[in-house]
Amino acid sequence: MVADDRTGWSGMDRDSWTNLSVVRSRLDAGADPNSGVYFHERPLHAAAERGSAEVVTELSRRVDDVDAEQEGRTALWEAVFNNRPDNARSLVAAGADPWRPMMNGWSPGRLSLATPTPDLFPLPAGETGLSDAEAAAVADARHLIDVLGEPEDDGFSLACVAGVGAAEAARRLEAVPADDADVEELMEDPFADFDNSLAIIGVTDVPGGCVVFQPEGYNASTPGVMKRLSAGSVCYGMFANPKSGNQGAVCRDGAMEDWDTHPGGGSVSDDEPAEEILATYLYHHRAVAYCFAGAGLRPADARSLTFRPDMWLRLPERDWWS
Template sequence: MVVNDGSGWSSIGWDGWTNLSLVRTRLDAGADPNSGTSFHGRPLHEAAERGSPEVVTELAQRVDDVDAEHEGRTALWLAVFNNRPDNARALIAAGANPWRPMMNGWSPGRLSLATPTPDLFTLPDGEAGLSATEAAAVAEARRLIAALGRFDDDGHSLACVAGITAAEAMRRLEAVPVDDADVEEIMEDPWADLDASLSVIGVTDVPGGCVVFQPCGYAASNPGVIERLSVGTVCYGLFANPKSGNQGAIAHDGAIEEWDTHPGGGSVYSEESAEEILATYLYHHQAEAYCFAGAGLRPTDARSINGQADMWLKLPEQDWWS
């Protein structure tokens, strides 16, 4: 049992795993190097994900097994997934195996081939590199994220729809054009008349389909919106909820397939498909780009989500939640 007397891992914050003196003090006072943390259960996993190479090295010298798994992942896998190459090198120096099979074919070494440091490990004979499809997904992710740019604001919503035009989206939603003056007024102060703001959406054609976007509000990702948009195709919805984080949904052919997903999140599990594990890595902390990629959209810029929509529309009054 871990107690809050200085001998366990309690009260160590995220940045505590970069503090070698603190970690050594806890270890010397009796903290278990193999277990007892709140998030990943294993201190080495915590340090590999968010700590320093010095702390990783210290813990790796004290654990029973440097390749111990938690939720299907070794500490080395987490270091690779979180783009911490220095931590990965420290684990390799401690004897970690980069080619240990896990995560539906994505060993730490194989996943590293999709990272900004693809030469982190030497690919041994007989180990599979990236397939042509996977390499293309990596290249497209880098292009797409660069094209969309950094998006730090919360409170917006979007729907990425494959294979239909903005005009077709307008027809499916039975929406009507909005005057530019009304749009400008909403943009200046979306909270002045929230009902009016929530009824206005922007729609933009992009290569591969179209994007419905609302700068401040959740309407673009409402179930009724993405269900209508997805008839005969697929639609990825996102509400960047400032209170609870990114809330995603996927609709296919008029029906919700997945609800309350977390696009851009870091949680990935071995039972997920190999394609989804790779996508989760590639679009970690990139929720908007994840939705574009899921729908197969290939924008060349960010105008569809930065207030420069092709046209602004007003949704009809109805229950968009059913």
């Protein structure tokens, strides 16, 4: 174990980046303002993402370049992406450029147009605002997030299917109506007979398709379920793993297109499609809404994510991982 001698950036937790006296003492003791945070993160990027405006201002005075990039983005981009408008203003006051090209067309300034503070920076002449499609994506995201919220508990799984109704989903899965007694047991204690609970899923029609939901268990997002559901369509699934976080998957026309993704995560690279960079921002920490949006579902409420689906079904005995 490496000792924390308080002369570098070791031992800095999330809250430390909001404490000006802690950061200033590290700097005065010789910590490099340009590098040295965990996994080679730049201190200014760390502060922009999760720190205070006062810390951002202090670091901005000491770095060699306030617009230095890390993995294709500046500290200002991190402030905007993480909805830290005060940090963004501090960086601009220190000379950061909101309209510096980066991230496949999403400069900090252009990305800010999709945030709750779209007037954060004045739009210069010649700069491109949001397209009609991008503005619609922003509006759709806000609607979905407002309608769905985020389930309080982990352990559930879901599959959002485009253009497929609940009755057709039951047919594709060769599922039959579940016994009332099994559903009641699932609702009272899903772990009383977990193997039995894993065979029971809820299916609900929503505008644009349907949602397969399992309140406790992973079966709704298994490859076998998603491959059958996605024939001639697309299916976005996820398992809210209590141990390792959200595990996502995308299946298109019966073939797994992406696996072990992290819907709602904040990881994005500059070589990703521009629309995916926007979606990653819009659904940051909103994994369920991300899945609904990917399948083009437009629910009026969150009933599909509760114990009140249109129908309870029992899956046949099968290896659903294949």
